Amino acid sequence: MSTQPIIRFENVSKRFGEDTTVLDGVSFEMERGKFYTLLGPSGCGKTTILRLIAGFSEPSEGTIYFNGKSVNQTPANERQVNTVFQDYALFPHLNVYENVAFGLRIKKVKKPEVDRRVKEALKFVNLDGYENREITEMSGGQRQRVAIARAIINDPEVILLDEPLSALDLKLRSAMQYELRELQQRLGKTFIFVTHDQEEALAMSDEIFVMNSGQIQQSGTPIDIYDEPINRFVADFIGESNIVSGVMIEDYLVEFNGKRFECADAGLQPNEKVDIVLRPEDIEITPVNSGKLTVTVDTSLFRGVHYEISTYDQDGNEWLVHSTKKAEVGMQIGLDFIPENIHVMRLNESEEDYDARLEAYGAADED
Numbered sequence: 001m002s003t004q005p006i007i008r009f010e011n012v013s014k015r016f017g018e019d020t021t022v023l024d025g026v027s028f029e030m031e032r033g034k035f036y037t038l039l040g041p042s043g044c045g046k047t048t049i050l051r052l053i054a055g056f057s058e059p060s061e062g063t064i065y066f067n068g069k070s071v072n073q074t075p076a077n078e079r080q081v082n083t084v085f086q087d088y089a090l091f092p093h094l095n096v097y098e099n100v101a102f103g104l105r106i107k108k109v110k111k112p113e114v115d116r117r118v119k120e121a122l123k124f125v126n127l128d129g130y131e132n133r134e135i136t137e138m139s140g141g142q143r144q145r146v147a148i149a150r151a152i153i154n155d156p157e158v159i160l161l162d163e164p165l166s167a168l169d170l171k172l173r174s175a176m177q178y179e180l181r182e183l184q185q186r187l188g189k190t191f192i193f194v195t196h197d198q199e200e201a202l203a204m205s206d207e208i209f210v211m212n213s214g215q216i217q218q219s220g221t222p223i224d225i226y227d228e229p230i231n232r233f234v235a236d237f238i239g240e241s242n243i244v245s246g247v248m249i250e251d252y253l254v255e256f257n258g259k260r261f262e263c264a265d266a267g268l269q270p271n272e273k274v275d276i277v278l279r280p281e282d283i284e285i286t287p288v289n290s291g292k293l294t295v296t297v298d299t300s301l302f303r304g305v306h307y308e309i310s311t312y313d314q315d316g317n318e319w320l321v322h323s324t325k326k327a328e329v330g331m332q333i334g335l336d337f338i339p340e341n342i343h344v345m346r347l348n349e350s351e352e353d354y355d356a357r358l359e360a361y362g363a364a365d366e367d
């Protein structure tokens with residue numbers, strides 16, 4: 001099997017008119033058989049990337065490759081791609097069988113083969129026996145599965161999913177997250193999933209592309225992105241964080257909150273201004289005299305596994321802590337953290353420079 005990326009974007013931009021740049025020189029590669037998630041706030045360009053891959057839209061600049069060949073001139077119906085839309089775009093006047101068979105009917109596939117493939121696709125999504133049901137009689141989760149059966153029936157190499165879970169209630173949504181992931185692994189196809197829900201992205205993906213304003217800010221495994229965010233935007237978007245400004249005094253020594261702390265980062269300029277991230281679950285509560293910072297407890301909420309404790313320091317900055325220890329509101333406490341959990345971020349570092357620096361200094365591997 002080919003080892004080249006199944007999809008490659010090379011400097012792809014998308015503009016509408018003179019003033020609207022929706023994608024700005026985006027480059028990435030996607031491997032066969034992986035679950036990718038495009039994650040970012042509303043309007044950052046996620047759907048635009050899906051539309052370009054599907055061939056519903058053309059790049060203003062740059063090249064899109066499938067299996068190493070440019071598809072800039074390839075019409076949508078000749079691409080090895082199928083899309084599951086947010087509202088599933090099922091035909092309400094057709095039953096389950098006819099909805100799933102639709103793509104094969106268009107291709108004039110013979111009846112016995114249509115029968116066989118529809119049955120197979122429905123079995124795959126655990127809907128065998130539902131052939132004659134009307135779409136209007138199916139629940140949200142079942143409709144989702146019909147949409148997936150319809151998407152896989154032509155055996156595409158890539159399946160695009162544009163916020164397919166956003167219409168479902170919370171409980172069904174997490175069940176479907178699990179189901180989709182499991183289905184992708186059974187199928188072994190490349191899935192490209194769009195969401196603005198970071199927990200969903202972390203739970204489901206092999207790789208996440210975090211997007212903002214038409215650019216990919218960072219790509220990597222959920223753990224990489226959570227543990228080593230490249231900048232303030234990614235740190236803030238992926239999970240709750242304490243983010244403060246600081247100064248890198250020298251390799252492995254950083255200053256914030258008026259104090260100096262040992263850290264695991266290196267390869268920056270002496271006295272370079274940086275942003276610091278400390279995750280709430282990486283902070284320990286201690287007595288005042290043994291903490292690295294002294295704070296006052298503002299609120300404390302019990303969240304089942306841990307307390308979510310909001311505190312503030314002498315300058316009024318908030319420090320959020322997740323701890324199994326209880327802390328009384330109004331009390332002064334100490335906060336402790338290990339050097340490896342102080343994440344230092346350069347203010348404007350490109351992903352390539354960032355990756356090269358981590359490789360050179362091994363900061364990511366020390367904990």
Ligand SMILES: Nc1ncnc2c1ncn2[C@@H]1O[C@H](COP(=O)(O)OP(=O)(O)OP(=O)(O)O)[C@@H](O)[C@H]1O
Nearest residue numbers: 016020022040041042043044045046047048049196
């Ligand atoms: N045909 C168009 N003409 C002008 N602007 C457009 C057009 N299509 C999309 N846009 C703009 O492109 C930007 C990106 O849109 P896109 O749908 O890719 O975002 P998104 O990240 O998928 O957002 P959401 O999560 O809200 O769906 C938006 O600001 C949108 O208004």
